[in-house]
Amino acid sequence: MLALPQTEIKTVRFGVVVFPGSNCDADSHDAVGTFTGAEARYLWHKDTQLDGLDCVILPGGFSYGDYLRPGAIARFSPIMKAVGRFAAAGGLVIGICNGFQILLEAGLLPGAMHRNQGLKFVCRLVNLRVENTSMPFTGKYEQGQIIRIPVAHMEGNYFINEAGLAELEDRNQIVVRYCNESGNAAKEANPNGSLGNIAGVCNREGNVFGLMPHPERVCDPLVGGADGRGVFKSIIISVLKNKS
Amino acid sequence: MELGTDRPAYELLGLKASEYDDICARLGREPNYVELAIFSLMWSEHCGYKHSRPLLGDLPTGGDCILQGPGENAGIVDIGEGLAIAMKIESHNHPSAIEPFQGAATGIGGIVRDIFAVGARPIACLDPLHFGSLAKARQRFLLEGVVAGVAAYGNCMGIPTIGGEIHFEDSYEDNCLVNVMCVGLVKHGDILKASARGEGNLIFLIGSTTGRDGIGGASVLASAEFDETAEEKRPTVQVGDPFTEKKLLEACLEMRDRRLLVGLQDLGAGGLSSSASEMASKGGSGIDLDISRVPLREEGMEPFEIMISESQERMLACTTTQNEVAVKNVCAKWDLDATVVGRVTGNGRLRVFNGEELIGDMPVAALVDEAPTYIVKPARPGHETDKLLPPDRYPQPPDLGAVLLKLMTSPNICSRRWVWQQYDHMVQTNNALWPGGEAAVLRLKGRRQGVALTTDGNGRRCYLDPRRGARAVVAEAARNLSCVGARPVAITNCLNFGNPEKGGIYHQFREAVAGMKEACQALGTPVTGGNVSFYNESFGKAIYPNPVIGMMGLVEDASRIRDHAFKDAGDAVLLLGAAEPAVDGSEYQLSVFGEVAGRIPDVDLESEKKMQLLLREAIIKELAKSAHDVSDGGLACCLAESAIAGGIGAVISLDEVSRPDILLFGEAPGLVVLTAAEADLERLLKLAAGVPLKQIGRTGGGRLAVTAGANSLIDLPLAQIKQAWETSLEAMVAGNGAPRAGDLANR
Amino acid sequence: MKAKVYITPKEGILDPQGVAIERALPALGFKGVTGVRVGKYIELDLPGGGDAAAEVDKMCKKLLANPIIEDFQFELVPE
Amino acid sequence: MKAKVYITPKEGILDPQGVAIERALPALGFKGVTGVRVGKYIELDLPGGGDAAAEVDKMCKKLLANPIIEDFQFELVPE
């Protein structure tokens, strides 16, 4: 499906972290393995070895039940120390939904999550506007492109203080925002009340990306669309570019 | 147990004097308190099926594809090439009426355990729910709590809740129905049995610690009516822990993969007593349990409390001694307690030890198979009649457009998006159809095949005629599956009724089971198992008799399915089937005239079967572009729903009849609205050969316009209908008043 | 008048949050912590007048706490 | 030694639960209630020995509270 030879794509290695309460681990694994042809393997939360991987996925779910705060306990798991080192060394890390929450708790991304404004779990397709395409996770999208990807969470109400927000804006770290069909980041288009309709942010270096929507759920038109494939394609292209 | 009464202990535990005598006879002595507590559970209606067993034995349970019928934790249906579907439905009505969030949450927890107990990975849940009127604050509280509870547990487990249904009717005001169905996927060779075999083998208790929560749930809550003392029964409330259950699920499936298990059984109603004795019974063995080894959550628990506690998130596993360490290792990996609490024996007895001390010794057969059964003299309730209501009983309202809008905002018809948006319905990424349609369809990864699922219940119709009602419910479930293009394969069922000791209720139960049997036989959908929930009564008033059907179907190609949305402007709109709509028992009768009375039309099962066969063929041959079952709200609501889903209006012209309102809003089982491209019309009509199929209009435009002869019956902008339908439930939940019956009829 | 409300899971009722935290603590280097129970802490400002204690009690029973599985206590603090 | 930990949303930071409760109160007949803030109340039993206050403080900072959005306080109660 990529305009790249399968033999090359196969050399890109993804690791999908499995916490005891992860539940989108298999979906992420499938999205990579089935729809891109890259290699995907599971990593147990007690693993400490990430050698040879190009990209680590922290999948959705409820890592440790998340009764206290999503991600609060997961960030102390052995693998998160390794993920920290991996990221510091420039490895690609993407946190989806619960993975995003864990990255925030771990301090690998700035900000924090509140309960959704409506105080209810919300699972539905949303429109996203791609704000930053100059990073490894979104290169295949057009600047300003509107994509449809589902959210499914109870705590996606992103918060950061004013100084932090200004910094995110200045450094182009806001990667995707909730928007309506015509691309406006309108209040009604925001499923959880997040500040500035923020749906996903990256770190300064651009190699750690967290987002609430689930791109892995829309990689197959039979089950709701293919707008999520761009994320995985982008990663592969970026990895291959760096390798060559 | 209870001080200050001189009632004998057995009576306080819910046993009759004759049952007590029976127990003494089987033991050859009087039981001690531990034994009595265990017997009272095992011989409760909930575990012992005292009033239902004789009748359930009549249900058709065989079939080429049935790998496992009733009797195990879940039914299992072969779907070919070594794969099978496990399915089961269960009620958690009484716990939910007391604490809706936890009641619903633990309801999911319980049914999910039944599915992985047979070695299957759960792939979907469906939640048929029934409440009283949303005009009452308590009902809104129950609805919000139950939905949040289903969401909290199912979402955390990563099992998509992909379907279900919600009805609101006064009859459920003091006794809501919270049924949950779970469906799992299993390879033939991976199927686990709930049996304890092999003398000397170990019995492991895995998962949560045991506390006093849920003490006596089965006997106290599920096997008695509600009354003033319901408040005092509160300590039995259980709190769900979906994270622990998720770990339990993964650990059990890992042990399954590594072939570490001789048998696996969940702890549900009846706790350790029930699961241990059932495992022994299925294995033809006995079990010695040592309750001093059970990890406890609370201090000072009595032995009988440990035996009957219904603490959630626990499983019982039988393993060989060689695998002891491996089992412990898998559980340790998932951070779960796993304790050897017993051993398999060959003596056919459940023996309970507290350390060295033997504190209970009972024959397994007496506990599991020998609960007395009762046959009650049925009495047909006075409201049942053999006559349709006279056609002039209700005057035709002057404005049928207003009636349509009213019905579309009815809590029983309006959009359920508010509910299913709270459920993670997409996780596991298999949904070929999203919620909101006729049935859910899951693709099976790596195959062309797909599984279609639906649940149906209609207490109101069953109240008016339990046999016809049950026939109609099974037929409707099958029709829903056929509407997406799936072939109905098998059912599971949850029979929600009042107090079976009363002749009127027993009549309803007997008739409903008979109706279900007839329909299942005619449609070729055997019963794989189910659940019976009796005593759904409060203050002497029973709920509507409500057999809820969960049906599974198959599609050969998951990409060749249909939903109910109109697809393109200019398509032909067709009516399939020839049933004669009636007011009796309809949503129209209830919402507009405020009555539930008369006799519901019967489903013609032979025609139904032919009609559904045609429907599926039309879909597989890609001649039908949409299909929608005519059910609640009649033809008019059916058309409106398809129009809303597709964002395309329609112009419909019907024959002139004396009562167009009944034609539009009346209900009868056996009708489907189809659309087809103009170019395919001829082929479709030819395919129908003998099955009634006629064009009634054409899609297009932004309005829904219905005429009969020269008369305009309805002419409304689609946007207006959509707005009414989409926002109604949310507004009602927010307390903005549910519509009242009668206001249109009097206009 | 300010009210401080403390809501705790009832004795004997499972507290999954507490269990999850208790199981996590040793790995973080906190050994031997037991009996973790997680509840809610709510602060609110009451309008003057009326029987504040009776009001807060009613509020807890009706909305703030779930009396079926939770106990509550509160203090009133004049400002 | 028992510790009682109070976790509250930081001053000036949105508290969706508090807002929801404040909105719901008038309909239940409680008028004029303002400033509703919903936090957590955690009880735990500490093992003997060591500097209990320092331990609990660390526990709060590391795990129990999220310093970006939450403040915490605690009391130690000898048993």
Ligand SMILES: Nc1ncnc2c1ncn2[C@@H]1O[C@H](COP(=O)(O)OP(=O)(O)O)[C@@H](O)[C@H]1O
């Ligand atoms: N209405 C019913 N129709 C067919 N089988 C039923 C029905 N109700 C219960 N059964 C069967 O009886 C057995 C016992 O049910 P139950 O006690 O609910 O099981 P469990 O303890 O696993 O929940 C199960 O195999 C179930 O499928």
Ligand SMILES: [Mg+2]
């Ligand atoms: Mg079972």
